[in-house]
Amino acid sequence: MTARRPLRLALTLALLAPGLTACFEEPSPHEAVRDFLVGWxxxxxxxxxxxxxxxxxTVVKALGDASLHLDAxxxxxxxGTISREGDSAKANFSAEVNLGExxxxxxxxxxxxxxxxxxxxKVHWSPEVVHPDLHEGQRLAVKIDPEPRQPIIDRNGDTLQEDDTQYVAxxxxxxLTDPAKVCEELSKITGFAQDRLLSRILSAPPTDEVPLATFGPNxxxxxxxxxxxxxxxxxxQVHPxxxxxxxxxxxxxxxxxxxESEQQLGGPQRAGDTVGRDGLQxxxxxxxxGSTETRVVVLDSKSSQQVKELKSWPGRKNAPVRTTLDTAMQHAADLAVAGSQPAALVAVQASTGEIRAIATKGFHQQRDALAGKFPPGTAFSIVTTDALLKADLDTQEKIPCTADRTVGGARFQQVGVTAAAPTFEADFAHGCVTALASxxxxxxxxxxxxxxxxxxxxADWTLPLPGHSGHVPTPATDATRAKVIAGTSVxxxxxxxxxxxAAVQSGTWRPPVLVSSPALPDVSAEAAATPATPPKPISLDPGRVSTLRTLMRAGVTSGSAKAASVAGSEVYGVASHVGFTDKKQRRQLSWFVGWQGDIAIAAMVETSVPGAAPAVAGSFFGALAP
Structure with missing residues (x-):
């Protein structure tokens, strides 16, 4: 048999012992009380x-069994007080049993x-010494009644999980004829601590099914x-x-x-318990x-029937995690990115900032769609045009869209220029990088x-998962300002x-929301910089917002974002195509940023085809059309 788990001691009685011994000698009962309780x-x-x-x-076995049966x-x-009457005495005491982490x-x-x-x-021995409600032919036990893991649900309450297959040993x-041998063999196979497995068996009611380990199919x-x-x-076989x-x-x-996860969670977790590996889980x-109800009970040793319940604890309450995701919209987004090229699409409700869908193919939904660091190209002109409008830019001003332009030593090239001298509105709609950089x-x-x-x-988001709200380098020169306007250094x-x-559509920038309840969890080390409270919404200038809406409508009706248009519905947006070097590899991204109704999106496709992202957006918006 393996050694029991060592007890963590706080020997209150041992500290009292010198004083007791100094004041009382046999035949005083104090030394007997001290030795018995300290030994126990x-x-x-x-x-x-x-x-x-x-x-x-008999006494050694009874005290040891009590500790094992409680898995203490x-x-x-x-x-407390000790009273004596002739040849008998009584010692009052209180017990504190730690039933485990x-x-x-x-x-x-x-x-x-x-x-x-x-x-x-001498202590007059009987089972009542262990507990006043424990009698001959009875034993203590701890009954654990776990509740199942709560689900993650979408905004409508529909679950975002389906049945899995697990195997419970x-x-x-x-x-069992030899519980210790069972635990020894299982420990060798699984790596679970042998003493913990044995304690789990010995502390349970003898006729209960006791789960010891759970395995996935592989x-x-x-x-x-x-x-x-x-x-x-x-x-x-179970199907949680x-x-x-x-x-x-x-x-x-x-x-x-x-x-390994048992140690990370501070154990002892019980078999059948589950641990979230990544994401919101x-x-x-x-x-x-699953919260766990714990009960200390007295059982009949022969029949294993419960005689009495001594104490119960309802366990910590748990609850579903309600997200802002919309299952129907998520399906539309999944279909939209299902082409042959790596793609990502994020949809938010413009009026609230709530995330409705996150779909990717070839990109990671969290690391890329939420926390990716990509150059947006001239799609960033939405932001920089706001600054230009503050400088009294006239959107009807003619600004040539040339094939090549150098600004402060930084070179910009545009593919597919026209002979006519376009206005800023046309440059914006077509994402002309040379005109914008100028x-x-x-x-x-x-x-x-x-x-x-x-x-x-x-901005500092308060999402439960790590994200990246963007970075703009300080534009100290003409060249660096041009790169920011062109979206190549952002x-x-x-x-x-x-x-x-979403900010242009609603007139207010709002922080993103992914989970509506419960409150934010404690941040992980990976997201340790996450603040406790979300940033406040920012109201934008109504006049500049109105102009941006006009420009973004032109991006779909007459510009490079035409593929995002949907018959019978107004779509607003801007498209861009940008190349960049990542880990010594040349990559190209097609972007669409815009909205239809109250749903704002960003679509990104890794491809050499400039119109790929608008096409993804059009597919998504088309699926949402009534």
Missing amino acids: QSGDYEMAARRADADEA ASIRFAL NNPLWEYDSVLPLRLVDGRW QVVPAE KYRELSAKLQAIQGLTIE PVAPKSPAQIVGRVNAVTP KAYQDQLT LARKVKSDDLLLSAQQFGIG QVSPLAMALVA
Whole structure:
């Protein structure tokens, strides 16, 4: 048999002992009380048994069984009053039993009866010494009644998980001839601590099914032959609803508890418990994980029937995590990005900032769609035009769209120029990078930075998952201002640009919202910089917003974003195509940023085809059309 888990001690009685000994000598009962309780508390059951009037082996076994049956991490005692009447005495004491991490403290009051035996005080032994409601032929037990893991749901209450398959290895304690051997063999196979497995068996009601370990399909196939060879161990196939639906990388995966995750969670977690591996499942682990009702009961040793309940704890409440995602809109987004090229699409409700859909193919939904750092190209002209309008830019001013232009030493090239001299409105609608960059001397650096700030670029989001709201380098020269206006030196995520479009549509920039309840979880180390409160909405200048809406409508009706148009519905937006070098590799991105109705989106496709992102947007908006 493996050694029991060592007790964590706080020997209150040991500190009292010198004073007690100095004041009382035999035949006073105090020394007997001290030795018995200190021995019991410290796990030196032989010391305690020598101070009892029963067979020492009987007392040692009874005290040890009580600790095992409670799966106690520690037992502490506080001594009360001692009264003596002739050859008998009574010692009042209180007990505090730690039922293990993640479980409550059980506190109760009791009395030690004592009597003089051959001139020495002895504890008059009976099962009532362990607890006043424990009698001959009975034992203590801890019943654990776990609640299932709560779901992650969309804004309408529909679950974002479907049934998964898991395999639970379990035992019925009363049917085991050698529990220690079962635990030894299972420990070798799984890595779970042998003493913890044994304590779980010994503390449970003997006729209950006790789950010891849970496996996913792949792990079970690997271990099934070894598991089935353990006598007394049975395998039950269960189907908990934990497999993530779309957007799967945002919802996150759930694993059965492993020896490694048991340590990370502070254990002891019980088999059948689940741990979020990533996404919202990980971020909201404490809110989602099954709460557990714990009860200390007295059982009949022969029948295993419950005689009495001594104490119960309802367990920590858990609740579903309600997201702002919309399952129908998510389906439309998934279909829109299902082409042959890597693509990402984020949709938000413009009037609230709530995220409705996050779809990707070839990109990661969290690392790229929420937290990616990509150049937006001339799609960023939405933001920089706000600064230019503050400088009294006339959108009907003729600004040539040339094939090549150098601004302050920075070179810009435009593909597909026309012979006619277009207005700024046409340059904006077609995303003419040379025309836009040429305006670097017309705008102040501080105004560019202020406009970026008002559109939420660089804001501190309070999402439960890491995100990137964007970065604009300080534009100190003509060249750096031109690069910001052209969107080549700026870094944004698709979510950040969807919020830019939402700000133009609604007239107010709002921070993103992904989860409506419960409150934000404790931030992880990965997102340690997340602030406690979200940034406040920022109202934009109504006149400039009106002009931007006109420009973005032209982007769809006559500009490079035509492919986003939907018959019978007004779509607003701007498109861009930008090349950049990432890890010494040349990459190209097609962007669309705009809205239809109250739904604002950013679509990004990695391709050499400039109109790819508007086509993705058109597919998405078309699916939403009534």
